[in-house]
Amino acid sequence: MKTLVLAAAGLTLLGSAVGAQQRLRATGWGDGAIVQLGTQILGARESQSGPVFGGEGRLGLGPVTLGVGYLEGRLQPGTSGTPQGRDLVEARIFVSARPLSWLTLSAGPRVRAFVTDAATERWVWWEGRARAQNALASTPLQTYIELWRALSARVNLPEPVDHVQGGEAGVVLRPPGAALWFRLGYRVDGARLGGGLRSETVEAVSLAVGIGGP
Amino acid sequence: MAPPESTPPPEDIPLPEPPPPPDIKPEFVEAVRSLAEGLAAAVAVVVLPSIVSHDAAGFKGRFAIAAAIGGAGIVSFFAQRSAPAVDAIAGANAAARAAARRRLEQVQQQNAQSAAEVRLIVRAGPATSVELGGGP
Numbered sequence: 001m002k003t004l005v006l007a008a009a010g011l012t013l014l015g016s017a018v019g020a021q022q023r024l025r026a027t028g029w030g031d032g033a034i035v036q037l038g039t040q041i042l043g044a045r046e047s048q049s050g051p052v053f054g055g056e057g058r059l060g061l062g063p064v065t066l067g068v069g070y071l072e073g074r075l076q077p078g079t080s081g082t083p084q085g086r087d088l089v090e091a092r093i094f095v096s097a098r099p100l101s102w103l104t105l106s107a108g109p110r111v112r113a114f115v116t117d118a119a120t121e122r123w124v125w126w127e128g129r130a131r132a133q134n135a136l137a138s139t140p141l142q143t144y145i146e147l148w149r150a151l152s153a154r155v156n157l158p159e160p161v162d163h164v165q166g167g168e169a170g171v172v173l174r175p176p177g178a179a180l181w182f183r184l185g186y187r188v189d190g191a192r193l194g195g196g197l198r199s200e201t202v203e204a205v206s207l208a209v210g211i212g213g214p
Numbered sequence: 215m216a217p218p219e220s221t222p223p224p225e226d227i228p229l230p231e232p233p234p235p236p237d238i239k240p241e242f243v244e245a246v247r248s249l250a251e252g253l254a255a256a257v258a259v260v261v262l263p264s265i266v267s268h269d270a271a272g273f274k275g276r277f278a279i280a281a282a283i284g285g286a287g288i289v290s291f292f293a294q295r296s297a298p299a300v301d302a303i304a305g306a307n308a309a310a311r312a313a314a315r316r317r318l319e320q321v322q323q324q325n326a327q328s329a330a331e332v333r334l335i336v337r338a339g340p341a342t343s344v345e346l347g348g349g350p
Contacts, residue, residue, distance in 0.1 A: 040269045047271065136248045136290035143255040143283055167266050169258040171283045186259045186276040190267020203263065203273040 025060035029183070029210025035088060037075050037114075038201040048075040052088060052204065058212070065096045067106075075114075087115040088202075094129075104131040107151075123191070125153035125164050133172070142172040144185075159194030166190065170206075183208040226325040230317045245294035252287010256280040 036049040054071025069092045076085045094108030105128075112123040128151055133144035150164035170185025188203045259280040263272045 034275065036271075036273050038269065038271050045269075045271075134251055136252060136286055137244050138248075138293035138296075139286065139290045141286045141290065143251050143286065145255055145258045165266055167258070167262045169255045169262065169283065170279060171252075171255065171286050184279060184282055186262070186273070186279040188262050188266050188273070190269070192267075199267065199269040201263070201267040201269060201271070203276070205273060205275040205279060 022062040025058075025065075025213065027058040027060070027065075027210065027212030028055065029208045030055045031071065031206050031208040033071075033073075033204040033206035035073060035075060035202060035204045037086075037088070038203075040199045042197060047078045048086065049078060050075040050085070050088075054090070060213075063097050063099075065106075067094050067096065067108075068092070069094075084116055084118075087113075089113045089115065096129075102132055102134045104133070105129065106131070121155065121157065123153065123155045123164075125150040127151065127164075140174050140176055142174070143170070144172065145169045148189075153191070155191075155193070157193060157198070159198050162192040162195065164189065164191040179211055181210050183210065226328070227321050229321055230314065232314055241294055245291045248290035248294060249287045252290060253284055256284035256287070259283060 031054045033052045033054075034049065035052045036047060038045065038047045040046075050073055052071050052073030052075075054069065056067060056069035058065050058067035060066075070090070072087070072089045074085055074087055090110065090112045092108060092110035094106045096104050096106030098104050107126070107128045109124065109126050114121040127148045129146060129148035131144060131146035133142055135142045146168040148166050150161075153161040153164045155161055166187065166189025168185055168187035170183055172181055172183045174181040183206075185206050185208070186204070187206065188201065190202075191200045193199065257280075259276050263276075
């Protein structure tokens with residue numbers, strides 16, 4: 001039901017933008033990040049980290065933007081935890097709108113998988129996001145803060161999902177006259193399962209290079 | 215025909231409004247806003263793990279990001295308060311005030327001129343017929 005409501009809202013926004021006959025905007029970027037995964041089960045904690053690479057593309061029409069993103073990398077165990085590494089694969093689709101010049105609201109599904117030789121942990125959730133981004137006067141810099149929360153989530157683990165939420169903040173550099181922009185950011189998301197029996201946290205420090213609007 | 219009558223001067227032209235202060239944003243407010251935005255984003259990076267996930271270990275690398283963002287806010291603050299920007303805004307403020315003063319003086323002069331003028335209005339009375347009597 002939530003899926004239908006979100007899809008209808010997205011199509012309505014897209015339809016109004018098409019009706020306004022506005023120009024199509026394209027944006028894309030590549031992203032490299034150091035990701036740290038922390039898992040806590042009944043108080044026992046393990047962590048893994050590694051480089052992850054990905055990208056995102058967006059098409060905007062009027063106030064509405066449709067985007068897709070993908071990232072993939074290999075996480076290796078740290079000093080504690082399982083001896084086995086795992087692959088992180090993630091993809092998302094979203095529709096976003098800008099009700100204010102500095103505020104962007106978006107929603108869409110995201111899938112994430114942690115793949116080992118033995119098993120694959122699969123997450124699917126629908127998330128709603130709010131992002132505030134504004135230029136720092138007299139500089140080519142912009143800062144942003146983004147918060148999101150899963151509207152619904154599923155995972156192939158025995159514990160039920162309590163909640164999944166996350167946030168991101170960073171700084172964007174757009175040199176004057178340059179087509180490219182650069183973004184340095186930190187993002188974190190946390191999932192709580194089984195009333196706190198299990199939790200998973202994914203943190204990343206990322207550097208992105210993009211073209212088009214950041 | 216009714217006799218000519220003197221009339222009071224026409225109503226004065228309303229005086230122009232003084233220039234509103236928001237026309238030109240004070241440079242200090244802009245500088246503080248940039249500083250606040252930079253510091254807010256830097257603080258967000260530091261506290262996000264504890265807000266989002268109580269079990270998060272907190273990636274130490276995020277402090278470098280926080281420093282970069284906070285530094286950007288400070289750079290913007292000082293760039294805004296640099297001398298050329300202040301001079302430009304001060305000059306624009308002075309020009310706006312001078313233009314408003316000229317408009318005010320012009321209207322005051324027009325009103326004084328209107329009040330000094332003597333005006334006569336000749337109104338036609340009702341039509342009457344006068345019979346010319348025959349001569350003796």
